[in-house]
Amino acid sequence: MNGGGAVERSPTVAVAVFILKGSAVLLGRRLSPIGKDTFALPGGRLEFGESLEECAKREVKEETGLEVKNIEVVKVVNDVVRDGPNPSHFVTILVRAELVESDQVPATLEPDKCEGWDWFPWDQLPQPLFRPLESLVHSGFSPFSSPSL
Template identity: 60%
Template structure:
């Protein structure tokens, strides 16, 4: 480990595949730093004492105004961003959820962090994708449950 990196500690994020029919919700990141201008899922940092489901529900509501339902655990990824100006290590808890009401429309409630939200078909995602999401897709991951 490089000198000066010993004080860094991993952070835990909860990221949500909000599914609607055969589409997934993505937004283009505006926050400077990791993933700037890349398309990513809604999500954020896990707060002390919060369950993964509670964090997923809170983050989706804060960022998009959407109310989700049937939230379930999908997978965990270990993400190192060592080439960033501020290196970081993020453990991402990936969740899957559906809209409580399928007629809800996403709102951009954090315009300084995101350019806006839209629905994309899994086999036709926009570019550039956020690195960890792109890697999962290239490895054949699919967020939709097998029927």
């Protein structure tokens, strides 16, 4: 607590991974309470002392079983939600990655958090999208373009 009695909060840093295959991107349907039934990228929270590349590789492996390489930061998003019962502040580092082996097939390794993974053409994304991803898409961002930090 600070002097005013308010709970001090710190931003959470997350890494979300665009895994590209041709003109498609890998998305999974979320089952967790935040964003339930929306489609989202693989990813998660950065652990203490971990590099962005290590986090991206770990999260993708834990969630999909896929191995990725050539990880490149393509966008940083600062998302603050002040209203509601659980205010939050996420700084999400969006990275683009390639499959180590192009014939890898994603597996659903966290069935309590994700219903399943599939490839979707960027111009035919499923609905509804996870709110941060939807905002990014509506801004005109494309993971197939050069980085726009």
